[in-house]
Amino acid sequence: SQTIHQWPATLVQPVGSPLSLECTVEGTSNPNLYWYRQAAGRGLQLLFYSVGIGQISSEVPQNLSASRPQDRQFILSSKKLLLSDSGFYLCAWRGTPGANVLTFGAGSRLTVL
């Protein structure tokens, strides 16, 4: 069966520090991978998506970047965090281009102080 893992689950970082959130998927190959951010009381905002290794599409200009070094690994990074980067970050995957259901990880709560 397919599973998706995100870590860390919770992170508290000072302004200006770097960030690395990791997402891995098991039980599938060549998934479409997504990073979303959820701010309090708001819907999910798509940040990045990837259809294959090394292929990253960015949805909004921001202080963050994403990388896909392996087929089932998706990393969200920042060189210098801002206060506005605080939020709940969710990784998701879709199995094939024609697959319908989007499956989410448990999320990573980032607090920037």
Add this chain to the structure above:
Amino acid sequence: KQEVTQIPAALSVPEGENLVLNCSFTDSAIYNLQWFRQDPGKGLTSLLLIQSSQREQTSGRLNASLDKSSGRSTLYIAASQPGDSATYLCAVRPFFSSGSARQLTFGSGTQLTVLP
């Protein structure tokens, strides 16, 4: 640009009551619509997915309907239980698009509390 709205933002009902959650979208050219459940501090769990050609989908006590022409979907929960307390989000996937526009547009959710 597709916009998805969920009203009300919060809803509180007594246990055992049947309830309806609403989702509206501005662009009716959708591929499908998906309902999710999110518990506090957790990821999203997919509940039901309705293809654009379908009118409704059922899973247990949940029934989701889709009226594409009017840009509306409802999630009906029968005989609500305290364990149903969570935030419910709907998301639409566009039909004609490429690249990033094929991805989901989410509503901001309805926070449901079922009182024992």
